[in-house]
Amino acid sequence: MTAASRGGLRRSHPSGVQRAFAARTGRTLGRRRVVNGAMIALTYLAAALTTLPLIFILALLVEKGASSIRPHFFTSLPVPVGEVGGGMANAIVGTLILIATAAAIGLPVGIGAGLYVAEYGRSRLATAVRFLSDVLNGLPSIVIGIFAWQFLVRPIGHFSALSGGVALGAMMIPLVTRTTEEMIRLVPTSLNEAALALGYSRWRTSLAVVLRTALPGIVTGALVAVARIAGETAPLLFTAFGNQFWSVRLTEPIAALPLQIFTYAISPYDDWHAQAWAGALVLIALVLVISLVARFVTRARFGAAAD
């Protein structure tokens, strides 16, 4: 059986392959073997070089950050340079508040838009939403930040946690829309039909049956989006702005982990640098925990539903 009869050669670049090999008959098999081995080794090297930075950064975080992690890190406020016992309690809580505000905006809009696109997939609005949410997704976070400043901070006159939450929420919308649409698409239409045949109205079918079935996947998508925005700094630079003191009010500037890390990192003080490393370790841990919970949600559901 020749390769031609397998049909493989009738696909794209058939003559390209044949031409290439014809050209290679000029070279010895030995030379080709050497090239082969060298290239394969290079790909191994590439893979190693690609995984190295991650391991290195994580190890560094643990090494430099762990020493500054004491219980008081989670409970005390930042202190002036030179004093001991400072912490990032306000930043940790601030990040949580910002995430919650962002989710309050991003989740309803994202899930609602996802429901629309999944149901009316062929309409013009649905096509526009799909394309534009990819565009939104690719926007630099600093651009979202200055937009939020122009829209919410400038007219009001001062920084606020709310404007930071809005900026982060705007970043969540395209992420949640995409994953919601995909998860709802996975629900078989037979479930839709079964509900309709029982006399369920369209809205009840969509919410009580389809959305409910797709919920684990949607929750996972939401958590992944949250993990993503938890680490964002640029949108917060000119909106939430950061706060040295304890503040949980939405109408005032608020501290956030990434902001605090940034401020400390670019400062000239060594103990602030140490705090920055500790803060980075906590931030990574937070992102990791949220990602793991997201995976766990999906796995638990599928495990329970095994037939």
Next chain:
Amino acid sequence: MAAPGTPPLGSTSSGTGPPNGPAALGSIRGGAVGDRIYRWTITGFALCVPLLLALIALELGSAAWPAFRRFGLGFLAESHWDAVNGRFGAGPAIFGTVVSSIIALLVATPLAIGAAIFLSEFAPSWLRQPVAFLVDLLAAIPSVVYGLWGIFVLVPLLRTHVMPFLSNTLRLGGTPLFSGPAYGPSMLAAGLILAVMILPYISAVSREVLLAVPRSQREAALALGATRWEMIWDAVLPYARSGIVGGVILGLGRALGETMAVTMVIGNRAEISASLFAPGYTMASLIANEFSEATNELHLSALMAVGATLFAITLVVSAIARWLVWRVSREAGT
């Protein structure tokens, strides 16, 4: 006649409640109203997406307008950014964005594609999942953490080892690319850190595209006597080409907009220099660095203009990347 003992049409066994059955067919309207409310609600949410984008464009445009009106489109080419004297030109920032992104692509693309080839062709199955996971995890690290690593590891490394090596040991110090004092924060540092940050994006897309190449392509090449590498180079890569290019453009889009890590290692100086050792600006780092200290309306508007330009550029790049991916999926018949 209905058989005895069976309840009539539509009623429950309790038999209480209003009479029902076909006579009641017309009286049940609740579903229709609920459906309409539901449809309007989700349509409203869907409309938020284009509205948000339009709002962003509007706000940025109106804030940038004073600067564009004052300096014209030449604003983009003007190479002086002088906040003190009120002369603003985005040239250095655009230059820096382009150069740092090019460096990042040059370094990241071969590594990412190489890793993707490794994962899709050569990796033993037990190694595949963990390595893929580690590569993807790079994307989860926040930018500010990369910046932290950049300040305290990369920049000192460049200053004390790499840059002297390049300029003295390799005697490249005389060439324009590697000239000038090597303090550390530099275009090179920015390019390298960007390279690490865009690796996962290029790699993930390439891996997906490579895995989607049909087996028949691979088998045909092997059957002709190709070595494994030749099979990849001649049969697999050409097939996956547009998808990989899409991934590269996706990485480019990320690099263009990256702010925190860049602003922490690039030196933040508004000048155009041929040397990789020199500090510079990118559009994103310029905004991040100067926004809070914008002294007057014009300065602010100029920064907004830079932001609007960045918005426009990433919009175009996103659209191109999306179009490429769409074209690939169409060819593959998905």
Next chain:
Amino acid sequence: MFATKIAREVVAPRAAEGARDGVRRVTRIAAHGVDAWFGAAHVIRGVSLAFAEGEVTAVIGPSGCGKSTLLRCLNRMHETVSGARVSGRVLLTGPDGVARDVYERGVNAIAVRRHIGMVFQRPTPFPTMSIRDNVAAGLRVAVEGMPPRREVDTIVEDALRRAALWDEVKDRLRASAVALSGGQQQRLCIARALATRPAVLLLDEPTASLDPISSQRVEELVYELRRGMTVVIVTHNMQQAARVSDRTAFMLAGELIEVAPTNRLFTAPADQRTEAYVTGRFG
């Protein structure tokens, strides 16, 4: 010829004749001159067919003849597909003897579907609900609202008994419905349809995805269910139609060719196309 002529005429709401035991039966639901389209494709052509209470009517025919579509026209499910259209009348007769056209202007399709139960080819239990909640799912939108908790339990048990599933699941009503086997899931779907006490039960190839033993159980079940209900079953399995039904209708290319008591249709069909199909010359 005679049988065909009757099927083609508009059937008045009186007892259909020729049923198995000679008892006059009430026509519960009847199609009058129904046409249906999928976009431009004309898939049902002028079908008039009456279904009587207390009997199982089978609709048979080769693949693509429109038998499933006809079924879905009865409970207004056909129109849920985009581009689908129906014309004609489907008369649903209540206990008071009054017949209403389900396609009449002003009639809500959702309300119609609450009075008619349907079981599909593939079992479709709701995966996020327990067995009990699955059976009770239809009660949530019942005409008079959800009954109180204890009554729901009674209804669920009754439905599961009628679906011959009670003994197998009575100890695990709270377990997930997807943990059941295929045959059990289909009986669960039947119980779900029965729980709302519909007067008409539509079954669209209910055993197509089941193994022979489960199929047999479902067939026995269907035969039992016809007491007090109007059962219509679409099947591509002629032997099944012969086993389970009292009357059989044969469709071909969207048209109703012949309808007769099952015995007569299979042994002495009036139309030669029917004869060709039932003797296996095509289909």
